[in-house]
Amino acid sequence: MTWLDLADDAPFDAWTLPYGVFSTDGEEPRVGVAVGSWILDLAPLAAVEGLDGSHLFAQRSLNPFLAAGRRAWDAVRGWLLEVVTESPHRDLVEPQLVPLAEATLHRPFTVGDYVDFYASQTHAENVGQIFRPDSPALPAAWKHLPIGYHGRGGTVVVSGTPIVRPSGLRRVGGASGDVEFGPSLKLDIEVEAGFVVGTPSALGSRVPVSSFEDHVFGMVLVNDWSARDIQAFEYVPLGPFLGKSFATSMSPWVVPLAALEPARVSPPPRSPALSSYLRDEGPWGLDLTFEVLWNDRVVARPPSRDLYWTPAQMLAHMTVNGASVRTGDLYASGTVSAPRPDSGSFLELTWNGTEPVTLSDGSRRSFLEDGDTITIRATAPGPGQSRQRLGEVTGTIHPTP
The missing domain is CATH 3.90.850.10 (Fumarylacetoacetase-like, C-terminal domain)
Structure with missing residues (x-):
């Protein structure tokens, strides 16, 4: 269940929550999470909510977050599931939703081998x-x-x-x-x-x-x-x-x-x-x-x-x-x-x-x-x-x- 209004044919549901790197006109690329037909802009939301490591999401690549390790991955996913499913978070989350159609998607991480x-x-x-x-x-x-x-x-x-x-x-x-x-x-x-x-x-x-x-x-x-x-x-x-x-x-x-x-x-x-x-x-x-x-x-x-x-x-x-x-x-x-x-x-x-x-x-x-x-x-x-x-x-x- 989620308070978001997700269409049946939306690209992603409120469970998958995949990570990517996006930009909008005049702004630097940064990390976001896809939900429904939106991208959740993580850096400002994490900063408002006082999440440790919010600076990792202001990067042009997922690599710094990837390097943070499993404990960080699990903690952030738990937080994301909470903010997209529990309505008390709605007022903070909605201003950070960017329509997918208005974003440019970039290579999400720097590939090593x-x-x-x-x-x-x-x-x-x-x-x-x-x-x-x-x-x-x-x-x-x-x-x-x-x-x-x-x-x-x-x-x-x-x-x-x-x-x-x-x-x-x-x-x-x-x-x-x-x-x-x-x-x-x-x-x-x-x-x-x-x-x-x-x-x-x-x-x-x-x-x-x-x-x-x-x-x-x-x-x-x-x-x-x-x-x-x-x-x-x-x-x-x-x-x-x-x-x-x-x-x-x-x-x-x-x-x-x-x-x-x-x-x-x-x-x-x-x-x-x-x-x-x-x-x-x-x-x-x-x-x-x-x-x-x-x-x-x-x-x-x-x-x-x-x-x-x-x-x-x-x-x-x-x-x-x-x-x-x-x-x-x-x-x-x-x-x-x-x-x-x-x-x-x-x-x-x-x-x-x-x-x-x-x-x-x-x-x-x-x-x-x-x-x-x-x-x-x-x-x-x-x-x-x-x-x-x-x-x-x-x-x-x-x-x-």
Whole structure:
């Protein structure tokens, strides 16, 4: 319940309360929380209410608040739930509500390192069948550890940033065809859940699965744009590079882990048995449902509840060798996928272009063309029988210069 008048189709309810960075005309960017169709301007409200650390919300980035740690995250969320649900706070809160439509949204935090995983068995098997038809679909290590690679943090951009078609070397005419340089002809998407590190760890130490909630602040929606023809030629033996590094889009709102409590589920059974450092400490699978719009048509609704590896296991694996994590590090699940038509990439949805999909204007597509816009949304279970919206990430393809 809330004293706010929230429309049924409002972007966010009074439970999710995601954090972002926004600005209005003539003012500096600062931290806000989305509720309904408004942004709650946190710095002035926190100052009026005498909240410790109110200065953290006057910053141009969430990083100072992320670094404050779990005790601060929990305290602020408890306060926010109180002020948006208990009517005595109304007179103080209402003057600090900024209409979403009047705000500019910025990248919510400064990204440190970016790591991308490969947690969906369906996706991994599909990619294996397409790219390595004469080899086993799953790499030998896949069920033993969360496979991942280091991406490029500097090209993680906020939703709405134009995506310029990348160029690189690609093979044309099949496996024995010529190699040529040019713009990617197989530009694709990847539907992913991204996780934002708040509390850092020390070099040489490990973050156990049980400490996931002490280090990770929340989740963003991710579209890891992928040039499949460049990727296919370059990725053996060291993996993705130019086919991935040109852009990764993330949503402008960071959903705190606490808001995802109703969405927690047990991961699927695993075989062979996991190494001790990867054994589950509570159910940290997430029951999210994504929705992919290609221009204005919904083409897929991939669910995440069957991902083989959880975000807690990904963090444990990232640090088991003593590698540290820093405030603002981002890591993502890899493509969230399911059997067609609910695939999380067009590589799978069209089976590498051999089975195009029909868009609302009647055109048939296999991969992205210049001018195409992709929007990825997600929802999750909320308190009771409710369904909470988790925001969206969007991008439009621009031609190669």
